[in-house]
Amino acid sequence: MQFDQRSPVYLQVVRWFKEQIATEELKCGQEIPSRREIAAQLGINPNTAQKAYKEMEDQHLITTERNVPSKITMDQEVVKKVRTEMLDEAVAQFIEAVQAIQIPLGEVVTKVETMYQSTERRKIDA
């Protein structure tokens, strides 16, 4: 994993998990690696892994009980929230970029639809 050295590593790890939760690569109730394992796997400081897991617990993304591996939440609402949050974030960035070059909404929407569909088609062809 490549890290952006200007933003906190633990939040980048949390985001990495969120992406996998949103795409259901990590499913509800699925066990995740221990803090030690994830530190070694991602090549990060064990304290940072610890902090990332704490943050995910606080955000109810994972649950941790004593002496058993942490698991992805069973709460579908949380998973929905993660998806919404990631979509909002991506769209907000996109809007900022198109507003900066002053493209009207109608044109943007048409463009998004055609490009979205053609990239989907290309993915299927590949």
Place this chain on the structure above:
Amino acid sequence: MLEVHGLKKRYGRKKPILEGVSFSVRPDSITCLIGLNGEGKSTILKAIMGLVPVDAGTVLVDGEVSREKIAFVPDLQTMPGYMTIGDALLYMSDYYPDWNPKVAEELMGLFKLLTTDKILELSKGNQAKFSLVLGFALDRPYLLLDEPFAGIDLFTKEQIAWIFSSHYMEGRGILMTTHEIIEIEHLIDRVVFLQDGRIIDEHDTEEMREVYGKSVQDRMREVYQR
């Protein structure tokens, strides 16, 4: 906690190299002592180990004046030319009661080092790896590493960096010196900047990224180019 208080050192009649250096290293964390070349980083490590006399200052390890809890790997270049890795490992296990042969063996295997190789004939990368074997195989709660990444290529750096995210870090507080931090920033818990014989700045790296949106490299530029 490893605490360094008011270290002062002057070599001969020259300008003092350390003018009252104080900082601390937390257990179970990695602290990086950053300074440009010739700022006295190695002198600080040697002073902590009592290998150079200082003019003033104290070092406390978990509240005590004792160095038994600190591991330090001396410069391999000072070892005799005939010495092989195997010789050095034997020497370590004879000399140090807290030498852990199991860890040494595991790391030798992971780093693919051969006991028959002569230490002075090792590549820079393998010397760096062997230094880590010597340091990590001592069961001590603090480990001092002098420029563990100096002069080695990117891929070797990555192989070495792995150890700092592994279970070998358990129960270890590390103090490492470096003059360049690229590629290892995300491994470090805390950075301490040394300039003109003093600590001029220190930060938790995650806090620096979160609060100031800065990398360690950014902060280094600000500190040393002003």
